[in-house]
Amino acid sequence: MVNYGGDEVSALVVDIGSSSVRAGYAGDDTPKAVVSSYYGYKTTAGDSDAKLYLGQHGPSIWREGMEIGNPWRDALIFDFNPIPPLISHALSDIMHANPSEHPILVTEPAWNIAANRERMAEIMFEEFQVPAFYIANTGVLNAFAAGKGSALVIDVGHSVASITPVVDGFVLRKGLVYSALPKLVHAHAKHVLTTPTPTRGSIDLYPHQLIASKIPVEPSASPRFALREDRLAGTTESWRTWYETREVDEWIQTVAGVLDQGWNEQVAAARPPRQYEFPTGFNTSFGPERFQVGEEFFYHSPQLVAQNPNLPKNIPTLLSESLRACDPDLRQVLMGNVVLTGGGSLYTGFADRLENELSRNFSHVKIHAPGNPIERKYGAWLGGSILASLGTFHQLWISREEWQEHGKAIVGQRCK
Amino acid sequence: MNVRAADLRSALSLPATAHSQSHPRKPTAQSSKKPEGISRELYALIGPSAPSLSLAANLAKPRLKQKPNFGGRGTTKWEWRPFRPPARGDSLQLEYSFAKYDVRPAKYTYSDEEYSALLEDNGWSKEETDYLFDITHEYDLRWYVIHDRYDFLGGPPRAIEDLKDRYYSCCRKLIRSRPWSGDEATKSQLLNNYQFDKEREKMRKNYIASLEERTQEEVAEEEALFIELKRLEQNERRFRKERDELLRTLLGIESGLPDIVAEEEGPVPLSADSLKKKKKGTMDVDFPSTPTNVVSLGPPATKRPQSAKAAVYDEKHCIMRVEPPASATTKTTHVPVHLRSLKLPNLKGTIAPKVTEALAEVGVRYPPRLVMPTRENCAKTESLLDATTALIDIKKIVDRVDQDIRVLRARLGLRESAGTDGDVRESMQMDIDESKDGSTNKEGEVDGRAQSVVSTRSGRGRKQSRRSMSVSSIDTSASTRTGTKRQKRG
Numbered sequence: 001m002v003n004y005g006g007d008e009v010s011a012l013v014v015d016i017g018s019s020s021v022r023a024g025y026a027g028d029d030t031p032k033a034v035v036s037s038y039y040g041y042k043t044t045a046g047d048s049d050a051k052l053y054l055g056q057h058g059p060s061i062w063r064e065g066m067e068i069g070n071p072w073r074d075a076l077i078f079d080f081n082p083i084p085p086l087i088s089h090a091l092s093d094i095m096h097a098n099p100s101e102h103p104i105l106v107t108e109p110a111w112n113i114a115a116n117r118e119r120m121a122e123i124m125f126e127e128f129q130v131p132a133f134y135i136a137n138t139g140v141l142n143a144f145a146a147g148k149g150s151a152l153v154i155d156v157g158h159s160v161a162s163i164t165p166v167v168d169g170f171v172l173r174k175g176l177v178y179s180a181l182p183k184l185v186h187a188h189a190k191h192v193l194t195t196p197t198p199t200r201g202s203i204d205l206y207p208h209q210l211i212a213s214k215i216p217v218e219p220s221a222s223p224r225f226a227l228r229e230d231r232l233a234g235t236t237e238s239w240r241t242w243y244e245t246r247e248v249d250e251w252i253q254t255v256a257g258v259l260d261q262g263w264n265e266q267v268a269a270a271r272p273p274r275q276y277e278f279p280t281g282f283n284t285s286f287g288p289e290r291f292q293v294g295e296e297f298f299y300h301s302p303q304l305v306a307q308n309p310n311l312p313k314n315i316p317t318l319l320s321e322s323l324r325a326c327d328p329d330l331r332q333v334l335m336g337n338v339v340l341t342g343g344g345s346l347y348t349g350f351a352d353r354l355e356n357e358l359s360r361n362f363s364h365v366k367i368h369a370p371g372n373p374i375e376r377k378y379g380a381w382l383g384g385s386i387l388a389s390l391g392t393f394h395q396l397w398i399s400r401e402e403w404q405e406h407g408k409a410i411v412g413q414r415c416k
Numbered sequence: 417m418n419v420r421a422a423d424l425r426s427a428l429s430l431p432a433t434a435h436s437q438s439h440p441r442k443p444t445a446q447s448s449k450k451p452e453g454i455s456r457e458l459y460a461l462i463g464p465s466a467p468s469l470s471l472a473a474n475l476a477k478p479r480l481k482q483k484p485n486f487g488g489r490g491t492t493k494w495e496w497r498p499f500r501p502p503a504r505g506d507s508l509q510l511e512y513s514f515a516k517y518d519v520r521p522a523k524y525t526y527s528d529e530e531y532s533a534l535l536e537d538n539g540w541s542k543e544e545t546d547y548l549f550d551i552t553h554e555y556d557l558r559w560y561v562i563h564d565r566y567d568f569l570g571g572p573p574r575a576i577e578d579l580k581d582r583y584y585s586c587c588r589k590l591i592r593s594r595p596w597s598g599d600e601a602t603k604s605q606l607l608n609n610y611q612f613d614k615e616r617e618k619m620r621k622n623y624i625a626s627l628e629e630r631t632q633e634e635v636a637e638e639e640a641l642f643i644e645l646k647r648l649e650q651n652e653r654r655f656r657k658e659r660d661e662l663l664r665t666l667l668g669i670e671s672g673l674p675d676i677v678a679e680e681e682g683p684v685p686l687s688a689d690s691l692k693k694k695k696k697g698t699m700d701v702d703f704p705s706t707p708t709n710v711v712s713l714g715p716p717a718t719k720r721p722q723s724a725k726a727a728v729y730d731e732k733h734c735i736m737r738v739e740p741p742a743s744a745t746t747k748t749t750h751v752p753v754h755l756r757s758l759k760l761p762n763l764k765g766t767i768a769p770k771v772t773e774a775l776a777e778v779g780v781r782y783p784p785r786l787v788m789p790t791r792e793n794c795a796k797t798e799s800l801l802d803a804t805t806a807l808i809d810i811k812k813i814v815d816r817v818d819q820d821i822r823v824l825r826a827r828l829g830l831r832e833s834a835g836t837d838g839d840v841r842e843s844m845q846m847d848i849d850e851s852k853d854g855s856t857n858k859e860g861e862v863d864g865r866a867q868s869v870v871s872t873r874s875g876r877g878r879k880q881s882r883r884s885m886s887v888s889s890i891d892t893s894a895s896t897r898t899g900t901k902r903q904k905r906g
Contacts, residue, residue, distance in 0.1 A: 167558065167560045168558050168560075168561065170555070170561040172561070172564040173565070174564050327560055327621075328621050328625045329560075329621065329624065330560060331628065416565075
């Protein structure tokens, strides 16, 4: 008897994050569909059956009166209404798969609440009619993606930075810490761009959708462009916020970095500046300020802390907090298996800086940080893909029958 | 082989028989058919006469490269098939072959009676114990996870050691109290598996924690100290090495460094041949008999426990092995190889001439030159010298006491002559002293006699065995030479 492929059950893996929804077949190395978690909708159309604008032709296309929404708030899925359309868009429209034919593995953050995971199970079984369902932890999946059963997962995402100790495939909840650090970094970046400096004024963050024409200008010269006045009136506040966020993100991804040895004015000034052109045509080169942005991950100045008592904790603080909650026996194991993941960790020099910070306090630190950005961005999806294609995993699926027999309680029992 | 008559005839160029001619040669269907596994050319050479059935079978192509036959339908078709995982109780259809590795640890359960009889504990309620056992089984004894998830409503906070201690102690009690079908060894082994020392574990954890809580300065200091220690050790080693080098250069073999001894002589025992020669006392004139060649057979460089065989060998060949002195472990006190006769005790300055004199009286030379300084002879010489020294010491004391007596007597006589009555007690004392002295004197005399006997004996021995002595010494050197030779050859 030929055993090869005996483990294959053609499961689907769906990883819902605050910036994008990743979906694909278990056993693949990259997700087949990556859909933005932001969606457009029009309030005028009515309530729940309002049309949602999703994916590539969703929020990024200007529509009169279109608002932009995101299901996530405070590191949890807050609004479940757009979740089925998002999943359906990824699975049916992009992958052309029928969810009722495939077991589906969904991810959740380690701090997810029972109500949310039960709701997710309900959506899967009742709306998508899946034969089997499982909800797995992103921390554990990231550890699996790195090939580790025990690891300290440092996940810097779109809106949350978290540190998750994983032991034998289980999250140690006492050592789990997270903060909205990426949002702070983002806010700082926006602040840097919109604050006038001696060499330039405040930068306009108009998206190309709102720009009718522009004329090339010299670097640092004030931009000369014309706005599409016809669109301005119909632009909603949420869409404006969304595109400004996107412009800042674009800038961060192109320019920002982290100094690997800690903040040093001279070193930052010595690094070559980087040129960046905004949709308005304004272009200039950014020097030390591009490193200030990344520095926010590791160090907060005392006056900033004094001004904001609820400042999100930076990475060294999170680390020491997490390790303090772990058993002394485990610390050495965890420090030898640090997994760096998440798209937010793709700042140049981030991994080096982290390594320097860690080895200053611990001996025998080993950081697993995939050089491939796809693996870094979709680590949780990849882990889910690995997990769902393992033969030993199949006993964990919550089958449709079990769901009908036990109801929501089975989710908490099975998915520990 | 069915060689046909016609073939023979043609081979020997004999005319064919009428019989054969009447039946023209016509290959039969069987012979014309080429057996499988023989190339066409080869078959043509052999002709129809050749292969028997067995030969054809041997020549058949090996079947290694043949493709397996799957019922003749060409390639296997893949298809999706529903399957049921054996680890699942419901009807979800899924199959895989690694279910056998899904093993769970043995779960211990207890009845209410057992709990009240054995497991009562002031710190733990039955409900919490139940909860502990459930969660322990749920997470398969992954204690870190169990401790992380442990959440018993209304229970006190528990450290991971508390949980382990409670669980393992309950398990131990249950194992002990229950009837055991196997033997005692397996039971105690099982009990050992459930052994847990809470205090020790806590102490260990504290050590780890304190190790981690060291400040940067402390770590740096520790490292500096460690490096300093390493450096000192290295210096010491270098110093020792240099000293050894120096000793080797200056003294050579006499430095007593073990590695040199091993190089020059080796701990190889003397060959049986050379020992036989020694016994017979045959002189080997090829080798000069310089006393420097006499090698002490005493302490071997290595201190191995003697096997029975070696003991017999030593016994047979009169080898005495001397345990190196305990203090000789350090190099400073190391005793190099030496001649036994050179190690006879030297007498201290003042007493030496007296001993010489005393020995000369009985005809013994001092310092004694032993013709054959065997172990016994040396020991006897040594005891002779000891005794002589003692004798001289006693003689000295006797002389002094005699002198005292004389003086006192003189004084007594002076008093008597002066008319004053001497102190009776004093005179009594004197008498006693005198008698004591007398006995000592006698003993001294006996000793002296004994000594003289010894010395005469050794003297006699010397005269008698002069020839054999010299022979043996030569022989020893000779045999060692041969030993060295053999070594080289080997």
